[in-house]
Amino acid sequence: MRKIILNILVLAAIILFAASCQYKFIVEPVIPPPDPDDSTLAKVSFSGEVEPIFTNLNCIACHKSGGQKPNLVTGAAYNSIMSLGLADTTDPSSSIIYQKPLPSGDHYIKYTSANANTVLLWIQQGALNN
Secondary structure (H helix, E strand, O other): OHHHHHHHHHHHHHHHHHHOOOOOOOOOOOOOOOOOOOOOOOOOOHHHHHHHHHHHOOHHHOOOOOOOOOOOOOOOHHHHHHHOOOOOOOOHHHOHHHHOOOOOOOOOOOOOHHHHHHHHHHHHOOOOOO
């Protein structure tokens, strides 16, 4: 009898312990893309805003000289992206450099919503090397 009560108490303790666990998922807010026709928006700087995204997300771990294309190392990224045709200024939202790392894309490193909006706006503004 004593063994049964002890087993019930241990089982109850395990159930209470398991039920007390909490998981806090951080859900990133989805930021709508900016309107490219908004004249109040400043021009997106490739070297100042887009290239740092590749460095901060550690894209250059794979996308560097001799690795996966495009070469996203600072100073070489623009020429590599443009020579491979990854930024389509006629249909910016279909650009591979924008689409592939989207949060819903098929790349294993993902943009944040803010990163994706910056890249999209840069392409919409003409994908300039500035």
